[in-house]
Amino acid sequence: MDEPSPTTDPLTNQFGSLNDLAHDLASLQDLAMRGSWRSILDQVSRARSLALLSNPHDHLIYLSYNVLALTKLRRFTDASADLDSLHDFSSNHYKYESYPQLYPSRSGSMVPFSLRFIHAQLPFKLGNRQQGLDRFYLLLSFIRQKIEQKGSNSFQESAKIWRKRENFVLHCLIGHHLGAKEFNVCLDLIRDLIDHDYLDPVLISKLGYIQMQVGDIVGAKGSFHRVEAMLNEGYSSLSEVEFRNLVNRNKALVYLVGKDYVSAVREYEECIERDHTDVVAVNNKALCLMYLRDLSDSIKVLENSLERVPTVALNETLVINLCSMYELAYVNHSETKRTLSNWIGRVAPDDFDASCTRV
Structure with missing residues (x-):
């Protein structure tokens, strides 16, 4: 929900549990954590058919999970149709003050932020990039209006949220522009934030990455050094492990540009030693080993990661890379990939695209 009451914490004062906040919400959250998106669709359908959703915000929360599940299952047209049923997010129908007897101490919109985000993201999935960009910029404007309304209360928890x-929406926007190689737009978005003292090490690292894309290696190194200085100054937006791994991955990128794969591997190994769930480091270490023509060790790195933390490591990019290595390393790679595909079928969440194994 977008706007908590200034005097009431809905999770502590108003409700005893998640299930008080919305019908059987704890169960939905558990299913989402496990990637059981089909079960979520079944549960939402059942709740709707049995009229178990009694309050307006119940319907919105269940709609959010339904749209998220449809999106995860790549049923984008169905997700869009479900989302369009809301018509206008700004309607009084979705404001707490329209139901004073149900929500006596609350005001503002009850539309979950997740719905607003999916509303912006869906057009990209449906092939309408410009509509998606328009919606993201409208969402960014909406967020900044909320931040401006907080004014001097910028240290309140709601303002931090x-x-x-x-930050999240800007990262998404930068990603979409980056995918279209619109580097100048990305640089403008990032520099605007940095000029306003919005110091985020991940954002500055992304600035360095984009500078590398446009050939500004000196500028990229400067950005990466800035991130390392933030670590040494005790900047705490990330955990120490996350921050140190970010610094190592930045260093590795510089080595990669110089085709110094041995040094890049060393940086990625430091990341993995600190956190074996760092999938970016695992994947990139394997690629560096492949560039060094050590295909056997490259395969072992990815296989060990999948075996050690399948719920974290099981992403489509890693699996695609592993299958490509199988194709390079083995004559009868089809059988090896089939074994991998069968294993994925047993452990993967509902939204994993098994076709990435190319069996």
């Missing part, structure tokens, strides 16, 4: 949402 909106700042995090601004």
Whole structure:
């Protein structure tokens, strides 16, 4: 929900549990954590058919999970149709003050932020990039209005949440522009934030990455050094392990550009030693080993990661890379890939695209 009451914490004062906040919400959250998206669709359908959703915000929360599940299952047209049923997020129908007897101490919109985000993201999935960009910029404007409304109360928890949402949406926007190689737009978005003292090591690292894309290696090194200085100054937006791994991955990128794969591997190994769930480091270490023509060890790195933390390591990019290595290393790679595909079928969440194994 977008706007908590300034005087009431809905999770502590108003409700005893998640299930008080919305019908059987704890069960939905558990299913989402496990990637059981089909079960979520079944549960939402059942709740709707049995009229178990009694309050307006119940319907919105269940709609959010339904749309998220449909999106995860790549049923984008169905997700869009379900989302379009809301018509206008700003409607009084979705404001707490329209139901004073149900929500006596609350005001503002009850539309979950997740719905607003999916509303912006869906057009990209449906092939309408410009509509998606328009919606993302409208969402960014909406978020900044909320931040401006907080004014001098910028240290309140709700203000911090909106700042995090601004950061998240900007990262998504930068990603979409980056995918279209619109580097100047990305640089403008990032520099605007940095000029306003919005110091985020991940964002500055992304600035360095984009500078590398446009051939500004000196600028990229400067950005990466800035991130390392933030670590040494005790900047605490990330955990120490996350921060140190970010610094190592940045160093590895510089080595990769110089085709110094041995040094890049060393940086990625430091990351993995600190956190074996760092999938970016695992994947990139394997690729570096492949570039060094050590295909056997490259395969072992990815296989060991999948075996050690399948719920974390099981992503489509890693699996695609592993299958490509199988194709290079083995004559009868089809059988090896089939074994991998069968294993994925047993452990993967509902939204994993098994076709990435190319069996």
